[in-house]
Amino acid sequence: MCLITINKCIEAGYPMYDIVDVINNINDIYNSNTAFAVLKDFERVLDELDIYVYKNWKDGELVDGPKIDRHWVTCSFMWKKKDMPDPMGGKRLLDYDCKIKYKDSYIIKPRNIKDPDDLRPGTKKGKLDRHPIWIVEIQMPKQLILDIYSGYQETEEVQTEPAVDNEPTEASPEPVDQEIADQGADVGGEEAGGVTI
Numbered sequence: 001m002c003l004i005t006i007n008k009c010i011e012a013g014y015p016m017y018d019i020v021d022v023i024n025n026i027n028d029i030y031n032s033n034t035a036f037a038v039l040k041d042f043e044r045v046l047d048e049l050d051i052y053v054y055k056n057w058k059d060g061e062l063v064d065g066p067k068i069d070r071h072w073v074t075c076s077f078m079w080k081k082k083d084m085p086d087p088m089g090g091k092r093l094l095d096y097d098c099k100i101k102y103k104d105s106y107i108i109k110p111r112n113i114k115d116p117d118d119l120r121p122g123t124k125k126g127k128l129d130r131h132p133i134w135i136v137e138i139q140m141p142k143q144l145i146l147d148i149y150s151g152y153q154e155t156e157e158v159q160t161e162p163a164v165d166n167e168p169t170e171a172s173p174e175p176v177d178q179e180i181a182d183q184g185a186d187v188g189g190e191e192a193g194g195v196t197i
Contacts, residue, residue, distance in 0.1 A: 017107045054089035074139045081132035099139035106130040
């Protein structure tokens with residue numbers, strides 16, 4: 001029953017994602033230093049452009065990418081259907097020559113097993129369910145990533161540069177005059193039972 005529905009969706013042209021494919025994509029990113037570095041730079045651009053200020057943008061999960069082309073880096077993120085990211089965030093990215101595509105889609109996840117009806121026939125695995133999601137595909141110019149990264153490096157160099165100060169930072173104690181030291185030691189005296197130095 002579930003496979004028939006999935007096949008009909010694929011034939012109708014609905015893009016669908018499988019949770020296993022998402023996990024494999026993330027695993028590939030962690031196994032590749034280049035992909036991980038590009039993804040960090042991609043996220044840095046989103047952060048510097050204040051995209052996370054807009055509603056639900058911080059809740060997106062990576063589905064696909066980063067795909068690195070000659071002049072572009074493309075990543076796709078997903079949100080639950082009820083938590084669509086604010087389109088004003090996408091509009092802000094358009095101002096920086098990014099390309100944004102919003103898509104209705106589904107993700108296939110195994111059902112949590114609570115009773116025997118939740119099992120696939122002949123297996124001990126849960127039935128596959130379709131969950132409606134939003135997919136936002138962001139195509140970002142490499143030049144934008146490079147500009148933001150070089151600005152980030154400049155601020156890091158400024159913050160880590162040691163301050164040059166010729167004045168001593170701690171006030172050195174003033175030398176104590178020998179006469180004052182002798183008077184201080186004589187304060188107790190013999191009458192008070194003190195020891196005279």
